[in-house]
Amino acid sequence: DAGVIQSPRHEVTEMGQEVTLRCKPISGHDYLFWYRQTMMRGLELLIYFNNNVPIDDSGMPEDRFSAKMPNASFSTLKIQPSEPRDSAVYFCASSPKDLYEQYFGPGTRLTVT
């Protein structure tokens, strides 16, 4: 199994630009999670989906962030417009039927200048 796939692995962009992060979960997994990790704030859950439906988006910082899951094999996290404080590693994770046994992707390291 290929595991959770994320792209791009690294992204450097200028403030104000739109950023789109992509995730392909493990086939057959019903749950998909988006996280953000920084030194200051640690690992934060942004949003999670069950069977492509957003269940809890209370961690999404503000309206500049949006996430979609158009089908079971693809999700995007979009930041528009991006700001320097959005610089972080963004992880996508999926889990089979259990909410807690999560398999993480390698992450996207985002730098906003």
Next chain:
Amino acid sequence: RKEVEQDPGPFNVPEGATVAFNCTYSNSASQSFFWYRQDCRKEPKLLMSVYSSGNEDGRFTAQLNRASQYISLLIRDSKLSDSATYLCVVNLNYQLIWGAGTKLIIKP
């Protein structure tokens, strides 16, 4: 007070020693608990779930103390490869709350 707290460390431990660290949680209604391991610049990986009766997986033992509201992780006969950050996760009403992690460094 944070909902989930961990000593950030680092814990510097000689190879072969036993090391233990805790994770405290503030809400007594928390329902389930997990330990994840994260290597430097890598993604977190599930290490083990924490059951009420305690559970063991090789050199690793996890315990839950509901009265004092903490979970613990004990590593016996530590290896250099155990060097990592250990994150605890608490489930409260289907909300997953992550600790900031404890950094462990095993020295030869």
